Amino acid sequence: xxxxxxxxxxxxxxxVIAVLFAAQFVLPPYDHTNVARILVLSVYALGYNxxxxxxxxxxxxxAMFFAAGMYGAGLPVYYLGFGAPxxxxxxxxxxxxxxxxxxxxxxxxxxxxxxxxSLMFAQAFYLASLYFNxxxxxxxxxxxxxxxxALEFGGTQVxxxxxxxxxxxxxxxxxxCLLGTLVLRLSPxxxxxxxxxxxEERTRLLGYDSFRYKLLSxxxxxxxxxxAGATYALLFSYVGSTFASILFSIYPLLWSLLGGIGTILxxxxxxxxxxxxxxxxxxxxxAYLFVVGVALLVLVLWFPRGILGTVRARxxxxxx
Amino acid sequence: MSFGPxxxxxxxxGTVTAFVLAVTALGLSLVFGVMRxxxxxxxxxFMLGAVLASLxxxxxxxxxxxxxxxxxxxxxxxxxxxxxxxxxxLRRLDYHPEGTIVATIGLLYILxxxxxxxxxxxxxxVTAPVYFRIEFPWFGYSGxxxxxxxxxxxxxxxxxxxxxxxxxxxxxxxxQQDLEMAQAFGVPARRVYAIVxxxxxxxxxxAGVLVVPIxxxxxxxxLDPLLLSFIVxxxxxxGSVKGTLVAAFVVGWSDGIVSVFFSPTLAKIVATLLVAAVxxxxxxxxxxxxxx
Numbered sequence: 001x002x003x004x005x006x007x008x009x010x011x012x013x014x015x016v017i018a019v020l021f022a023a024q025f026v027l028p029p030y031d032h033t034n035v036a037r038i039l040v041l042s043v044y045a046l047g048y049n050x051x052x053x054x055x056x057x058x059x060x061x062x063a064m065f066f067a068a069g070m071y072g073a074g075l076p077v078y079y080l081g082f083g084a085p086x087x088x089x090x091x092x093x094x095x096x097x098x099x100x101x102x103x104x105x106x107x108x109x110x111x112x113x114x115x116x117x118s119l120m121f122a123q124a125f126y127l128a129s130l131y132f133n134x135x136x137x138x139x140x141x142x143x144x145x146x147x148x149x150a151l152e153f154g155g156t157q158v159x160x161x162x163x164x165x166x167x168x169x170x171x172x173x174x175x176x177c178l179l180g181t182l183v184l185r186l187s188p189x190x191x192x193x194x195x196x197x198x199x200e201e202r203t204r205l206l207g208y209d210s211f212r213y214k215l216l217s218x219x220x221x222x223x224x225x226x227x228a229g230a231t232y233a234l235l236f237s238y239v240g241s242t243f244a245s246i247l248f249s250i251y252p253l254l255w256s257l258l259g260g261i262g263t264i265l266x267x268x269x270x271x272x273x274x275x276x277x278x279x280x281x282x283x284x285x286x287a288y289l290f291v292v293g294v295a296l297l298v299l300v301l302w303f304p305r306g307i308l309g310t311v312r313a314r315x316x317x318x319x320x
Numbered sequence: 321m322s323f324g325p326x327x328x329x330x331x332x333x334g335t336v337t338a339f340v341l342a343v344t345a346l347g348l349s350l351v352f353g354v355m356r357x358x359x360x361x362x363x364x365x366f367m368l369g370a371v372l373a374s375l376x377x378x379x380x381x382x383x384x385x386x387x388x389x390x391x392x393x394x395x396x397x398x399x400x401x402x403x404x405x406x407x408x409x410l411r412r413l414d415y416h417p418e419g420t421i422v423a424t425i426g427l428l429y430i431l432x433x434x435x436x437x438x439x440x441x442x443x444x445x446v447t448a449p450v451y452f453r454i455e456f457p458w459f460g461y462s463g464x465x466x467x468x469x470x471x472x473x474x475x476x477x478x479x480x481x482x483x484x485x486x487x488x489x490x491x492x493x494x495x496q497q498d499l500e501m502a503q504a505f506g507v508p509a510r511r512v513y514a515i516v517x518x519x520x521x522x523x524x525x526x527a528g529v530l531v532v533p534i535x536x537x538x539x540x541x542x543l544d545p546l547l548l549s550f551i552v553x554x555x556x557x558x559g560s561v562k563g564t565l566v567a568a569f570v571v572g573w574s575d576g577i578v579s580v581f582f583s584p585t586l587a588k589i590v591a592t593l594l595v596a597a598v599x600x601x602x603x604x605x606x607x608x609x610x611x612x
Contacts, residue, residue, distance in 0.1 A: 058418055105596055112358050112417055116550050117599060123547055124592035131585045246543070250425055257422065289433040296426030300419050301412055 006186075009320055013182055016265065017175045024167045032163055034279070038272045039170040040232050041251075043177045045259070045267030047224025048252035050181060053262030054190065055217040056197030060115050060249050061102075061122030062225050067129065067244035068098040069226025071136065074239030078142050079135075083149050084160070088230050095226020096219055098125075103218040107211060110200075122249050129241040141240025144233065166235045173231050174268075177224055182264050184220065185320050193217050197262075225252075247292075254292065257299045260306030264320050269307050325458035326580060334576025335569075336465045339472035340527050342568035344545045345552035346479060347523035349564045352553065354496045354516045357415055360424040363546025364431040365402065365521040367539065369394045369528025371439055374537040377446045387449035390529045391471075395522035401431075402521035406514045415513070428542075435539040443541075448533040468530045475526055476565070479519075483561065492516060547588075548575075551595050570594075 020039070027035060044066055051057050072094025076082035082090065106117045130138045150159040158165050184190050195203040196210050204210050233239045242248070251274075252267075259270025274295065281291045299306065305313060312319040348362045376390035377383065405427055413419040452463035483489040491512045494502035503509050527545070535541065552571050556563030571591055578587035 058421070060421075105599065109599055112421070113554070113599070115418075115421060116358065116554060117595070120547065120550060120554075120592045120595050124589050127585050127589050127592075131583070131589065253422070253425075287433045287437055289429040289436070293426040293429030293431075293433065296422055296429070297409065300422040300426070301409065304419070 005318060008318065009182070009186075013178060013264065016268075017171070017178065020171055020174070021168075024164070024171075029163070032167060034275065035272075036163075036166045036170040036235065038268075038275050039167075039174040040228050040235065041275070042255070042268040042271040043174055043231070044225050044228035045252045045255040045271050046177055046181050046264075047221045047228065049256045049261065049263075049267050050184070050224065051217055051221040052253070052256055053266075054185060054197065055193045055214060056200075057110075057214065057218070058115055058253070059118040059221075060246070060253070061118030061120075061125075062221075062252050063244050063246070063248035064102070064118075064122040064125040065095045065099055065222040065225035066229035066232075066248065067125065067241070068094040068222075069229030070233045070239050070243055071129070072226065073230035074142060074144060074233040075135070077144050077147050077234070078239070081147070084151060084234050087148075087234060088227070091230025091233070092223055092227050095222045095229070098226075099219045099222025100215070102222075103215045107214050107218065119246070119249070122244070123246065126241060126244040126246070129244050136239075136241060138241050141238055141242070144237035144239065148234065148237065160234065160237060169235055170231065173227060177227065178264065178268075181224075182320060185264060189213070189216070250292070250296075254296055254299075256306075257304075258295065258306050260308030260310070260312070263306070263308040263312060266306055266308040273307070325456075327577070328456075329459065329461075330577040330580035331573060332461060332465075332576075333580065334573035336469050336572075337575055338569045338572025339469040339476075340531055341545070341548055341552060341572055342565055343472045343475050343527040343530075344524050345549040345556075345564050345568055346476065346561065347520035347527075348549045349553050349556070349561065350479075350492070350516055350523075351520040353561075354492050355410075355415055355513050357410065357417060357420040358424070359517075359520065360421055360546070361405075361427040361431060362424075362520065362524055362549060363542030363544070364428050365398050365524040365542075366528040366545045367435065367537075367542035368398050368401070368431065369525030370532040370535070370537040370541060371435055371528075371539070372397060372525070373529040373532045374444045374446050375439075383447045384449040386446075387529075387533075391526065394529050395525040398525035399518040399522040402518045403514055406517045410517065411510070411513075432539055432542070439537075439539060441539065443536040443538040445536045446532045462534075464533060468534070471530060472527070475523065479523065480561070488512070488515065544588075548591070551591050554595050555598050 020035070023035065024032060044062070047065070048059070048062050051059055069091035073087040073091030076090050077087045102121055106114055106121065109117055129136050136142070145161065148160050150157040151165070152158075192203065192208050192213050195208070196213055200210050229243065255270035255274055256267055257270070258273055259266030259268065277295070278288050278291055282288055303310070308319065344362070344366055347365075348359060351357065351359050351362070372394035373387070373390035376393060377386040380386035380389050409423050409427070410420055413423060448462070448464040450464055450467060453460040454463050454466065483492060491502070491507045494505070494507050495509060495512050499509060524545070548571060552564055552567040555570060556565070556567035571594075574594070575587045575591060578590050
């Protein structure tokens with residue numbers, strides 16, 4: 001890729017981050033919190049998209065990684081009095097360990113079998129979070145507010161209840177993960193991953209150990225999901241087993257499909273679009289599962305490329 | 321009660337679970353074997369069967385009449401829904417493996433929401449159509465559960481007969497072995513696919529009708545049978561009927577034993593880890609033939 005093209009790609013993504021930063025000064029309070037939530041959840045979708053969009057592995061068990069990050073961060077805060085940075089690190093570490101162990105077993109299978117195995121493992125994880133309810137309190141969950149020490153910036157204390165901290169914390173995580181994913185996509189490793197998506201047999205023939213690359217992709221994907229889970233726990237001070245349920249594994253699939261599989265900005269668009277669609281729909285019906293179901297059907301039947309995938313195919317072929 | 325009778329109770333419960341599970345999983349296995357697609361909405365067909373049975377029990381006065389009516393009407397209604405789903409969605413996707421998974425997930429949520437909206441969030445009990453107890457020296461056991469096992473065995477035998485002794489079964493086996501060759505010999509593939517999808521759904525619905533007097537009908541009840549069917553189909557090998565039966569008993573008995581001696585949640589975790597073990601040793605399942 002030429003320097004000019006590279007500049008254009010990075011310019012676009014930095015501009016998106018800048019717009020999101022500026023948006024916090026004009027958004028009404030209600031949308032302010034919503035956008036903070038959307039940013040954290042898009043990191044989850046970004047991670048999902050690394051595996052599905054750039055490696056071609058579809059998983060139905062990503063809630064396991066999200067919840068590993070959430071519990072990995074939340075339990076030390078609740079029981080051991082960890083601060084936010086340590087808890088975040090613990091959460092991401094848990095995600096990496098869970099994804100690595102899962103990958104070593106599940107990547108022996110591929111295609112549909114991989115899908116089912118990921119679903120099964122995630123369900124075992126969910127059941128375990130219910131089974132150990134003396135620690136996790138299961139569905140009821142743990143409330144972290146009051147347990148988490150405020151952060152200090154140059155002498156001023158900023159508590160986790162401050163909307164500004166929620167927004168900028170979410171944005172910082174999103175910016176790091178977005179640019180990180182972009183760098184990975186453009187790096188030689190990213191190209192091998194895409195080669196595996198397109199034709200695994202041929203990639204192996206060229207001398208690449210596809211198992212190791214797939215494992216790497218799964219671990220990166222799991223780490224991003226866990227980072228999102230850990231940040232969600234810290235910023236919105238709640239840890240509960242609902243976030244490990246199957247519906248929560250389906251969401252990132254839906255968001256990635258909607259935004260465009262294999263596009264860097266697609267997960268953000270998909271998450272935001274779906275979030276506000278459900279929000280809007282809840283105004284006239286409580287049947288939000290219906291919205292989720294119909295959206296999945298419509299996307300897969302008539303709109304398989306998603307929003308950005310269509311934009312790329314029609315107008316902007318350089319979009320990563 | 322000492323260890324022996326406990327174990328006997330566990331095996332008895334496990335056998336009943338295994339028969340119902342075998343019927344449900346056979347539906348999933350047939351659909352996967354012949355059509356090569358994974359139907360994530362399979363558990364919702366089970367749930368629809370149970371919900372329709374509870375509605376039938378409300379319509380028809382006597383429990384036995386309601387049960388017999390439901391045993392015929394519910395699978396037919398669910399089969400019609402499955403035919404519509406095949407015609408409107410799956411066929412348009414050309415039975416693409418991953419596309420159909422996403423589509424059936426969508427179907428799952430649409431069906432769940434429809435039942436929640438029109439049937440309500442409550443779990444509703446249904447009186448058993450027949451009531452008698454079998455007295456063992458240590459405990460009495462519900463006779464209806466034995467009836468459930470017997471009807472399940474009949475359904476399994478009927479499916480086996482359909483597969484091995486009829487022209488439709490021949491078509492199904494031909495499509496499973498080599499679709500292009502089967503089509504070259506005049507097997508109407510589209511029609512066979514539609515019938516198989518409906519048949520799989522009907523088996524799940526019949527299992528739902530059978531368990532509703534034991535379990536209660538609820539809009540979220542489809543998830544457990546779906547996951548257990550996945551476990552059975554993976555252990556038994558995707559698309560293998562004999563394997564499905566054996567695996568249903570492995571899962572049913574281990575579920576019964578762990579549930580009686582420890583806890584049902586632990587039983588499900590154990591079953592899931594059993595799958596992991598199987599996959600690490602043999603990625604294609606215990607009975608599955610190697611597939612390119």
